[in-house]
Amino acid sequence: MRLMQKLFFIALLCAVIAFGASPGNAAISVKAVGGFHIGGKEVVIKDMPVQVVQYTKNGPIEKVDPNGEFMAGQMYVQYVQLEKALSKYPLLLWHGGGLTGVTYEDTPDGRPGWQQFFLNAGHDVYNCDAVERGRASWAKYPEIYTTSPVFRPKSQTWLNFRFGTEYNEDPAKRVAHPGQQFPVEHLDQFTRQFVPRWTSTDGLIMAAYNELIDKKFTGGCVVLAHSQGGGFAINAALANPGKVKGLILVEPNGAPDPDKVDLSPIKDIPVLIVWGDYQNNPKITAWNKAAYGDLYPKFAKGLEAKNGKVTWIDLPELGIKGNTHMLMMDKNSDQVAQVIQDWMAKQGLMR
Amino acid sequence: MRLMQKLFFIALLCAVIAFGASPGNAAISVKAVGGFHIGGKEVVIKDMPVQVVQYTKNGPIEKVDPNGEFMAGQMYVQYVQLEKALSKYPLLLWHGGGLTGVTYEDTPDGRPGWQQFFLNAGHDVYNCDAVERGRASWAKYPEIYTTSPVFRPKSQTWLNFRFGTEYNEDPAKRVAHPGQQFPVEHLDQFTRQFVPRWTSTDGLIMAAYNELIDKKFTGGCVVLAHSQGGGFAINAALANPGKVKGLILVEPNGAPDPDKVDLSPIKDIPVLIVWGDYQNNPKITAWNKAAYGDLYPKFAKGLEAKNGKVTWIDLPELGIKGNTHMLMMDKNSDQVAQVIQDWMAKQGLMR
Numbered sequence: 001m002r003l004m005q006k007l008f009f010i011a012l013l014c015a016v017i018a019f020g021a022s023p024g025n026a027a028i029s030v031k032a033v034g035g036f037h038i039g040g041k042e043v044v045i046k047d048m049p050v051q052v053v054q055y056t057k058n059g060p061i062e063k064v065d066p067n068g069e070f071m072a073g074q075m076y077v078q079y080v081q082l083e084k085a086l087s088k089y090p091l092l093l094w095h096g097g098g099l100t101g102v103t104y105e106d107t108p109d110g111r112p113g114w115q116q117f118f119l120n121a122g123h124d125v126y127n128c129d130a131v132e133r134g135r136a137s138w139a140k141y142p143e144i145y146t147t148s149p150v151f152r153p154k155s156q157t158w159l160n161f162r163f164g165t166e167y168n169e170d171p172a173k174r175v176a177h178p179g180q181q182f183p184v185e186h187l188d189q190f191t192r193q194f195v196p197r198w199t200s201t202d203g204l205i206m207a208a209y210n211e212l213i214d215k216k217f218t219g220g221c222v223v224l225a226h227s228q229g230g231g232f233a234i235n236a237a238l239a240n241p242g243k244v245k246g247l248i249l250v251e252p253n254g255a256p257d258p259d260k261v262d263l264s265p266i267k268d269i270p271v272l273i274v275w276g277d278y279q280n281n282p283k284i285t286a287w288n289k290a291a292y293g294d295l296y297p298k299f300a301k302g303l304e305a306k307n308g309k310v311t312w313i314d315l316p317e318l319g320i321k322g323n324t325h326m327l328m329m330d331k332n333s334d335q336v337a338q339v340i341q342d343w344m345a346k347q348g349l350m351r
Numbered sequence: 352m353r354l355m356q357k358l359f360f361i362a363l364l365c366a367v368i369a370f371g372a373s374p375g376n377a378a379i380s381v382k383a384v385g386g387f388h389i390g391g392k393e394v395v396i397k398d399m400p401v402q403v404v405q406y407t408k409n410g411p412i413e414k415v416d417p418n419g420e421f422m423a424g425q426m427y428v429q430y431v432q433l434e435k436a437l438s439k440y441p442l443l444l445w446h447g448g449g450l451t452g453v454t455y456e457d458t459p460d461g462r463p464g465w466q467q468f469f470l471n472a473g474h475d476v477y478n479c480d481a482v483e484r485g486r487a488s489w490a491k492y493p494e495i496y497t498t499s500p501v502f503r504p505k506s507q508t509w510l511n512f513r514f515g516t517e518y519n520e521d522p523a524k525r526v527a528h529p530g531q532q533f534p535v536e537h538l539d540q541f542t543r544q545f546v547p548r549w550t551s552t553d554g555l556i557m558a559a560y561n562e563l564i565d566k567k568f569t570g571g572c573v574v575l576a577h578s579q580g581g582g583f584a585i586n587a588a589l590a591n592p593g594k595v596k597g598l599i600l601v602e603p604n605g606a607p608d609p610d611k612v613d614l615s616p617i618k619d620i621p622v623l624i625v626w627g628d629y630q631n632n633p634k635i636t637a638w639n640k641a642a643y644g645d646l647y648p649k650f651a652k653g654l655e656a657k658n659g660k661v662t663w664i665d666l667p668e669l670g671i672k673g674n675t676h677m678l679m680m681d682k683n684s685d686q687v688a689q690v691i692q693d694w695m696a697k698q699g700l701m702r
Contacts, residue, residue, distance in 0.1 A: 027380045027381060027382050027434035028380075028381050029378045029379075029380055029381075030378060030379050030380075030381045030384075030431075031378050032463065032467065033384070033431055033456075033466060033467055033470060034456045034457045034463060034464060034466070034467060035453050035456035035457055036456070036457050036461070037453070037540065037543035037544060038543075040543060042505075042539065045504075051501065053501055053550055054550060055448055055501075055548075055550060055579070059604065059605065064501065064507070065504070065506075065507075066501075066502065066504070067504065068504025068505060068506045068507070069504055069505040069506065069520065069542075070502060070504060070505065070542070070545075071505070071539060071542045071543045071545070074543040076453065078429070078456070080381075080384055083378035097406055100486050101486070102386050102388070102427065102486055105384075105385045105386035105387070105429070106385045106386055106387050110387070112383065112385060113385060113386075115384060115385070116383065116384055116385060119384060129486070134485055134486040134488075135451050135452070135453055135480070135485040135486055135546075137485075137543070137544070137545060137546045137547075138546075138547070139502075140502055150402065150404055150406075150415065150417075151417065151421060151490075151491055153396075153416070153417070153418065153419025153420055153421060154393075154419060154420040154421065154422070155416075155419045155420065156415070156416075156419070169420060188393065188422060189388065191420075191421070191422045192388035192389075192391060192422045192425040192488070193388060193488070194421075194422070194488060195486075195488045195489075196488075196489070197406075199404055199405060199406060228406070253410065254410065
C-alpha cells in the first residue's frame with residue numbers, strides 16, 4: 001500500500017508539472033444558477049411577551065407577537081449547473097466551523113476560489129451553508145438552540161489555522177511561518193467571512209446534510225469537505241450508502257472511531273485525505289492532524305482494514321509546501337485544487 | 352405625464368403578450384462566479400471571561416478567549432459575470448427585511464428565480480446579503496449591536512405580505528386572497544429562508560451599501576431593491592451621484608422625504624416603482640404602499656417636481672393581477688420580471 005501510494009504521488013507530481021495548475025479560464029456554459037433550503041422542521045414558541053418594534057426609521061411602530069411557528073434546522077445550498085458536466089457526479093462543497101460556503105467562492109486576496117476552479121474543471125457545484133451558518137439562518141436561543149453562539153476573534157486563526165507562531169494586534173509585529181502561503185496581509189478580509197457557531201447543533205447539521213444527500217442526490221454525488229465538514233461528510237456517506245461516490249477530506253476533523261463504527265458501507269468509495277504544512281508546532285492545539293490524537297490515522301487504517309480505498313496526501317511530501325489550514329485560500333490554492341482534480345480523474349470520477 | 356404613462360403601459364402590455372414571459376432558457380456563457388465581503392470595521396471586545404468550549408464531540412476541550420478583534424458591519428455579495436453582458440451596467444439585487452439574497456435565487460415552489468431570469472436577459476448579477484443577514488454574518492449583542500434580534504414567525508407573512516385574510520396553524524383553514532399568485536402550499540419552504548434581523552443596524556447596512564457602490568461600481572450599476580432594500584437603494588443613489596444609473600424599487604419602503612432631502616442628485620436616472628395587488632385590505636398594517644402614509648407617492652411627486660424620471664407601475668392596472676409583496680416568488684414571477692426588463696430596455700439601460 002505504501003509503495004502504491006508513493007508511485008501515485010510521483011505520477012501526481014508529474015501531472016501537476018506537465019499540465020500546470022489551472023484547468024483554464026475560458027468562459028463556462030451554465031445551465032442554471034440558484035439556491036435552495038432543505039431540512040429542518042417546524043418549532044412552535046409560546047407564551048413570550050409581545051414586542052413593540054419600529055422596523056424602519058419613520059416607519060410605523062408595530063406590535064410584534066414573537067410567538068408562533070418557526071422553521072429550525074434547515075441548511076442552504078447554492079448551485080451552479082453546467083450545460084455539460086465532465087464529471088460523473090455533482091460536487092458538494094462543505095465548509096468548516098465558523099465559516100460558510102464563502103470559503104470556496106473567492107480568496108481573501110481576490111483570486112478565484114475553488115468553486116470557480118471545479119466549475120472550470122467540469123463539475124456541477126453545490127456550495128453549502130450548514131445549519132445556523134450564513135444563508136441557512138439560525139434559530140432563537142435558549143428557546144431552540146440550548147447554548148449561546150461562539151464568536152471567533154481574529155487572533156485565534158493565527159496559531160490554530162497555522163499562519164504563524166506569534167500573533168499581535170499590530171500586523172507589523174505578527175510572525176508568520178517562513179514560506180507560508182496564506183495571504184496574511186488580507187487577514188481582515190478573511191475575518192469578514194467569519195460567522196458565529198454553536199456547539200450544540202451537530203445533530204441538526206448532520207440531519208440536514210443527510211436529508212440533502214438522501215433527497216437530492218439519489219444519482220450520486222462527491223463530497224469535498226473542509227475541517228469541521230469532514231466528520232459530517234464521512235457520517236453522511238455512512239448513512240447514505242451508494243449515494244456518496246467519493247469523499248475528499250481537506251484538513252478534516254471529527255472522524256468516526258473504527259472500533260465503534262462499522263466503516264464497511266464506504267469501503268468501495270475512494271477517500272482522499274489532504275493535509276497542509278506546519279503540522280508539528282507544539283503551540284497548536286487544534287486544526288492539525290494531531291490535534292485529535294490519532295483520530296484520522298486510525299480512521300484511515302480502520303478503513304483500509306475493511307479493504308477501503310484511502311489516499312493520504314501530506315502536501316509537503318509532494319513538494320507542495322507552506323500550506324495552512326485554509327488551503328483553498330492559500331496563494332497556491334489552484335495547485336492544491338489540481339492535486340484533488342487529478343485524484344478524482346484517477347479514481348474514475350470524471351466522464 | 353399621466354397620458355404618457357398610460358401609453359407606456361399599453362406598449363408594455365403588448366410587448367408582454369407578443370414576446371411571452373421568458374427571455375429563454377438556453378445555457379448562458381459565464382466568465383466568473385464568486386462572492387466577496389465589503390465594508391465594516393474592526394471592533395475590539397475586552398474584559399469578557401474566558402469560555403471553555405468543546406467544538407466537536409470527542410474533540411479536545413479548549414479554553415477560548417472571547418476577547419479580541421472582530422470585523423463588524425461588513426456585507427456579502429455573490430456575483431455571476433457573463434462572458435458578454437447585454438446590459439450597459441451590472442444589476443445589483445438587494446433583498447428586503449428578515450431575508451437574504453436567496454430571495455432572488457429560487458422560488459419556494461422550485462422554479463428559477465429572478466437572478467436566473469436577469470442572467471438569461473444578459474445582465475451581470477450581484478446578489479447581496481445586507482449587514483447582519485445571511486452570509487454577511489452578524490456581530491455580538493449587546494456588545495456591538497445595541498438591540499436583540501427580531502425573528503419573524505410564519506404567521507406574520509400571511510397578512511403583511513398580502514397572501515390572504517386569515518392565517519391558521521392548520522394550512523387547510525388559512526384563507527388566501529382569491530386569485531393570489533404566491534405558492535402558499537410552499538409557505539414552509541419560504542419560511543426556511545427567513546433570517547433574524549435587528550432594528551438598530553440601518554446605519555451599518557447603509558454604510559456598507561454605500562461602500563459597495565463607491566468602491567466596486569465606479570463604472571455604474573443598476574440597483575433592483577425589494578421592500579426594506581428600497582430605502583437603502585434610493586439613499587445609496589443619492590450618496591453616490593453618477594454611479595447608480597437606474598433604480599428599480601419593488602414594493603419598497605423607507606423613502607426619503609422630499610421636503611427634507613434634496614432629490615436633485617437622482618433626477619437624471621430612471622426610477623421604476625412597482626406594486627402588486629391587494630393594497631387596500633384594512634387588516635394590513637405594513638408592506639403595502641399605504642402602510643407608510645403617503646411616503647412613496649410623496650417621494651415620486653417630489654422627484655417629478657425636480658424633473659426626475661419616475662415610472663409608477665400598479666401591476667393590476669397593467670392587467671397583471673394577484674401579486675403579493677413577494678413578487679419574485681409569485682407564480683407569475685417571470686411575467687413581472689419581464690415588465691422590469693422591458694422598462695430597462697426602454698430606458699436605454701441595455702446595449
